[in-house]
Amino acid sequence: xxxxKRASRLPHLGENLCWLCWNDRSEGRKSNPVTWGGKxxxxxxxxxxxxxxxxxxxxxxxxxxxxxxxxxxVHAIEEQDLGFSRLSDAVRDDFPRLNLQRLxxxxxxxxxxxxxxxxxxxxxxxxxxxxxxxxxxxxxxxLRDYFGLRGEIDLIEEPLFLSYLPLTHGERVNWxxxxxxxxxxxxxxxxxxxxxxxxx
Numbered sequence: 001x002x003x004x005k006r007a008s009r010l011p012h013l014g015e016n017l018c019w020l021c022w023n024d025r026s027e028g029r030k031s032n033p034v035t036w037g038g039k040x041x042x043x044x045x046x047x048x049x050x051x052x053x054x055x056x057x058x059x060x061x062x063x064x065x066x067x068x069x070x071x072x073x074v075h076a077i078e079e080q081d082l083g084f085s086r087l088s089d090a091v092r093d094d095f096p097r098l099n100l101q102r103l104x105x106x107x108x109x110x111x112x113x114x115x116x117x118x119x120x121x122x123x124x125x126x127x128x129x130x131x132x133x134x135x136x137x138x139x140x141x142x143l144r145d146y147f148g149l150r151g152e153i154d155l156i157e158e159p160l161f162l163s164y165l166p167l168t169h170g171e172r173v174n175w176x177x178x179x180x181x182x183x184x185x186x187x188x189x190x191x192x193x194x195x196x197x198x199x200x
Contacts, residue, residue: 010083014059018162098161106170
């Protein structure tokens with residue numbers, strides 16, 4: 001009979017899982033993308049299968065009908081909505097502010113005044129943007145360039161704050177640190193020659 005039945009193509013499943021992780025405050029603090037794989041694995045009832053959870057978060061594989069049923073039940077969301085609706089539309093008007101907040105968090109401890117100087121904008125620009133004013137086109141380009149984002153990324157229309165993968169250099173460094181911290185001593189010993197060659 002073959003393996004488990006696959007669900008239909010669900011264009012928004014990965015983003016919606018990221019939204020549910022971002023929106024989850026069960027840990028009592030702001031959600032960190034590094035923990036999202038563990039959250040999804042737990043929701044699926046397979047806490048040790050991080051690879052599968054990360055694959056779903058990144059839209060790298062189709063979800064089984066059983067996985068969709070479990071995720072839908074955990075969050076009391078219709079199965080169709082989980083895959084075909086865009087849950088983040090609930091905060092669409094806040095995309096620019098939430099995106100900027102995510103980017104700014106990745107550069108601590110640099111001050112906004114220092115960043116404003118490097119971007120060539122007035123220091124009060126960040127306060128205005130965080131209150132909902134949209135950065136103009138040149139400011140958006142400066143932000144994309146500064147944070148190393150691809151040129152086609154739209155800080156206004158795309159929910160970058162839901163990105164499961166690290167967006168900026170600072171986030172990538174933290175991601176690597178967190179992953180290395182999770183590796184067992186035996187695994188790290190085996191990986192060390194390759195890491196040493198890669199990083200030297």
